[in-house]
Amino acid sequence: MSLLAPVRRDRVIAELPPCFTKEAALHSRTSFHPKVVGMCQAQRTGTVGFKISKIIVVGDLSVGKTCLINRFCKDTFDKNYKATIGVDFEMERFEVLGVPFSLQLWDTAGQERFKCIASTYYRGAQAIILVFDVNDVTSLDHTRQWLADALKENDPAGVILFLVGTKKDLSSPAQYNLIEKDALKVAKEMQAEYWAVSSLTGENVREFFFRVAAQTFEGSVMAELEKSSARRIGDIVRIASDERDLYLTEKRRRAKCCQ
Amino acid sequence: MEEPAAKPGAPRQLALEQVYRLAGSLGSELQRLSDLCGSAAVAALVPQVVCLLELLEALAAGAGPRKLPQREAATATAGEEVRPAASQDEEETLSEGRKRERLLQVRLAQVEEENQKLLGQLAGGQSQADRATHKEREVMLRLKEVVDKQRDEIRAQAHEILSKSRDTEALQEQLSRFMAVNEELRHKLAVVQLQLKKALQEKEALENALLATSREADRLKEAQRGKESSRPGMDKGAAAAPMEEAPSRDQGGRCFSKEELQEILQERNELKTSLFLVREELAYYQRELLNNERIPSLLLGAMQLAIRKQHKKIRAKMLGTTEESGSSDEEEGVWLASPDSDTVDGSVAQSRIKSFFGLWYRSGKDSSTDAYPGAWEIVDRQEVDPEKEEEERKGA
Numbered sequence: 220m221s222l223l224a225p226v227r228r229d230r231v232i233a234e235l236p237p238c239f240t241k242e243a244a245l246h247s248r249t250s251f252h253p254k255v256v257g258m259c260q261a262q263r264t265g266t267v268g269f270k271i272s273k274i275i276v277v278g279d280l281s282v283g284k285t286c287l288i289n290r291f292c293k294d295t296f297d298k299n300y301k302a303t304i305g306v307d308f309e310m311e312r313f314e315v316l317g318v319p320f321s322l323q324l325w326d327t328a329g330q331e332r333f334k335c336i337a338s339t340y341y342r343g344a345q346a347i348i349l350v351f352d353v354n355d356v357t358s359l360d361h362t363r364q365w366l367a368d369a370l371k372e373n374d375p376a377g378v379i380l381f382l383v384g385t386k387k388d389l390s391s392p393a394q395y396n397l398i399e400k401d402a403l404k405v406a407k408e409m410q411a412e413y414w415a416v417s418s419l420t421g422e423n424v425r426e427f428f429f430r431v432a433a434q435t436f437e438g439s440v441m442a443e444l445e446k447s448s449a450r451r452i453g454d455i456v457r458i459a460s461d462e463r464d465l466y467l468t469e470k471r472r473r474a475k476c477c478q
Numbered sequence: 479m480e481e482p483a484a485k486p487g488a489p490r491q492l493a494l495e496q497v498y499r500l501a502g503s504l505g506s507e508l509q510r511l512s513d514l515c516g517s518a519a520v521a522a523l524v525p526q527v528v529c530l531l532e533l534l535e536a537l538a539a540g541a542g543p544r545k546l547p548q549r550e551a552a553t554a555t556a557g558e559e560v561r562p563a564a565s566q567d568e569e570e571t572l573s574e575g576r577k578r579e580r581l582l583q584v585r586l587a588q589v590e591e592e593n594q595k596l597l598g599q600l601a602g603g604q605s606q607a608d609r610a611t612h613k614e615r616e617v618m619l620r621l622k623e624v625v626d627k628q629r630d631e632i633r634a635q636a637h638e639i640l641s642k643s644r645d646t647e648a649l650q651e652q653l654s655r656f657m658a659v660n661e662e663l664r665h666k667l668a669v670v671q672l673q674l675k676k677a678l679q680e681k682e683a684l685e686n687a688l689l690a691t692s693r694e695a696d697r698l699k700e701a702q703r704g705k706e707s708s709r710p711g712m713d714k715g716a717a718a719a720p721m722e723e724a725p726s727r728d729q730g731g732r733c734f735s736k737e738e739l740q741e742i743l744q745e746r747n748e749l750k751t752s753l754f755l756v757r758e759e760l761a762y763y764q765r766e767l768l769n770n771e772r773i774p775s776l777l778l779g780a781m782q783l784a785i786r787k788q789h790k791k792i793r794a795k796m797l798g799t800t801e802e803s804g805s806s807d808e809e810e811g812v813w814l815a816s817p818d819s820d821t822v823d824g825s826v827a828q829s830r831i832k833s834f835f836g837l838w839y840r841s842g843k844d845s846s847t848d849a850y851p852g853a854w855e856i857v858d859r860q861e862v863d864p865e866k867e868e869e870e871r872k873g874a
Contacts, residue, residue, distance in 0.1 A: 225765060269788060271795050304685050305743040310754050310796075323796055332692065336740055343798060 226314040233316065235437075236429040243406035243413035245379065245434055251316065255440045259316035271321045272435045273343050277365040278350030279358040280329030283385040286418040287350065288326050291428045296419055303328040305336040311428070315436040322432055334368075341372035346379040346435050353384035353398050353415060359405060366409060379438055380411035381431060388417040494538035501531045502568040505575045517578065521586060524579040655778070656767055663760045670753050677749045684734065684742060691733040744797075751796045755789045 235251045238244035250256075276284045285303050289295050292309040307326045314320065325344075327337035347369045351358040362382060370378070384402055387395065399415065406413040412430070416423040504527055512520045734742070762785065 225761065269792050269795075271792070273798075302685070302689070304681065304688060305739060306747075308747065308750065308796075336736065336743065339740075340798070 226312050226319055230312060231314045232429055232433050232436075236426060236433050238412060238430065239414040239423065239427070240403070243382070243403050243411065245410075245412045251433070251437055252441065254444055255437050256316060258440055258444065259318050269321070270319070270439075271323050272345040272439060273323050273325065274346045274348060274431065274435065275325045275327060275341055275344045275369060276348045276350060277327050277337075277341075277369055278329060279352070279355075279361050279365075280331075282329065282350050282352040282355070282358050283418055284329060284350045285326050287383070287385060287416065287424065288324050290418040290421055290424045292324070294421075298419075302330055303333075305333050306340045311432075313432045313436075315433060318436075320432065320436050322428075322435070338368060338372065341369050344369070344373050344378055345439060346381065346431060347373070348381045348383055348431065349409075349411065350383050350385055351402070352386050353390045353395055353402075354386055356398060356401065359384075359398065359402055362405060363409075377442070379431075379434055380409050381427075382406040382409065382411040382413050383427065384413075384415040385418060387415045387422060388419050494535065497531065497534040497538045500534070502565075502572060504531065505568070505572045509571055509575055512578070517582060521582040524575070525583055528576065528579055656763075659763060659778070659782075660767065663756070663763055667756050667760055670749070670756050674749050674753050677746050681742070681746060684739075687733060688739075747797055748793075751793050754796070755793060759785055759789070 235249065237249070241247060276288060278284055280302065281300055285301075285307070286296060288309055289297070292311055303326055305328055309324045309326070311322045311324060312319065313322065325340055327340065328334070347366065349362040349365055351362050366380070382402060382405060384398070390398070395415070402415075403413055405411075412434070414423060414427045414430070416427055418424060508520050508524060508527065
């Protein structure tokens with residue numbers, strides 16, 4: 220039995236969602252890593268946990284970070300600009316390969332004067348979404364700086380990067396093709412996955428966030444696998460010695476955590 | 479007069495005559511008796527008397543076969559001869575008596591026959607009655623058996639009804655408990671929503687104020703820059719500093735310092751987290767109610783406790799704060815043993831019991847302490863509800 224509420228049907232991920240373009244994708248696989256799939260199948264008999272991954276969304280002011288999040292989480296769009304004060308967050312619950320999984324999407328303020336407040340929320344992110352306006356080349360250039368700032372608080376090897384161009388509906392195909400070249404170059408530099416979306420029309424928004432959820436999930440499971448396999452031997456020994464009194468073990472562990 | 483004449487055959491003639499006389503008197507006597515007491519009184523007597531008289535007659539007359547056919551006539555003539563005066567009506571009476579005798583004899587035979595028949599009938603009737611009582615007894619016994627069986631059945635049914643009604647009572651009690659829980663949750667949700675609404679309003683007001691402040695600050699900055707450019711001798715370092723503190727200084731009571739803003743944001747985040755958790759909890763209970771699962775109150779209490787503890791952990795995770803009691807025991811390795819499927823369609827996964835005994839179902843429990851949160855932000859159930867497991871043990 221789960222202590223968690225059920226997940227919405229339209230937030231169930233059973234297959235790895237495809238990337239936007241193969242030119243700038245995190246990897247070229249078309250399905251989840253077999254190890255991850257096996258793990259998810261095996262752990263179904265275990266107990267309940269609550270997994271949250273922290274995602275931060277950064278980028279210049281008024282590129283559409285809040286709109287992007289609102290389109291996905293609330294399916295709304297507000298044309299009027301309203302600056303985000305400091306930070307805000309939205310929770311989005313998924314079920315990936317049968318495992319409940321939550322994304323906490325941190326929407327940060329793009330305005331320079333809120334940067335000092337917003338940056339205190341950067342820490343502990345599993346993925347960084349760098350947002351720029353496809354109609355504004357400078358916002359694309361600024362993503363490098365945003366990334367540098369975000370990486371000050373995070374382990375560069377442990378985070379997954381996404382570069383997202385917004386307001387695609389406002390750009391003509393020719394203009395878009397032009398900026399896409401630059402964006403792909405930047406994405407490759409950063410080793411980020413590139414996406415272009417429109418929060419107004421909703422184009423690619425859902426696909427993008429599903430990809431984020433799936434990749435974050437997979438990355439975390441892989442990291443866990445590595446860690447747990449490194450510790451396996453010690454665990455077996457420990458568990459064998461405790462086997463006779465599990466109740467006592469429980470007590471001891473609690474006592475330790477309450478110190 | 480004739481007596482001396484008949485002296486030589488006197489004993490015989492006399493005897494015969496005497497017999498007839500006797501018969502006559504007896505006949506009249508019998509007639510009288512029958513008149514007096516009814517024909518039935520003498521009915522039995524007559525044939526014997528007749529028989530006797532006949533024997534006497536035969537004896538008196540001697541064994542003369544020639545005389546026998548003419549016996550009547552002989553008697554009559556003898557009577558006439560002996561007593562010509564009185565014999566006429568005597569004979570009549572006699573014949574009459576004889577006729578009556580015969581009649582009575584016939585009747586007697588009939589009656590006897592009838593009697594015999596009735597006796598036979600009576601005997602038959604008695605055996606029939608015997609058989610009837612026997613049958614009746616059997617029927618009664620069978621009836622008793624049936625009644626006993628039915629009584630037992632009724633008792634069993636009464637017992638069943640009793641236990642059923644007890645079950646019903648228990649179920650109703652449970653239902654009312656659930657209703658109470660639901661009510662409580664609704665109330666909580668309403669409260670939190672209200673708080674959130676207020677907070678959002680506050681936020682909006684703050685945003686407006688901030689916007690105005692920042693505009694003012696921008697304006698002042700511009701002005702300052704203008705002054706700086708006009709007075710190039712001024713210190714550059716001094717100009718950079720006020721930029722950050724501008725909101726707090728510029729408009730006195732109307733604006734907020736960075737710390738205040740951070741506090742407000744923190745509060746907003748906390749409220750949002752609360753709302754999220756309460757919604758989760760509500761959804762959980764709604765699902766439980768909809769699934770119509772029967773949960774013993776002991777388990778329910780334990781579950782509530784577990785949820786509350788889990789929520790505390792999730793809250794800490796979401797807000798990025800560390801729990802006072804030591805979230806240092808965060809485990810990343812427990813992913814192996816993490817959740818069973820959270821169902822999409824709202825049906826409860828099968829292994830509820832297993833989940834309560836989660837300890838036994840995990841292979842690689844990792845209790846190593848990591849100061850830094852890893853890739854996973856996991857709030858593990860085992861961490862969260864050891865109480866529940868204890869409850870389980872007590873209950874078991």
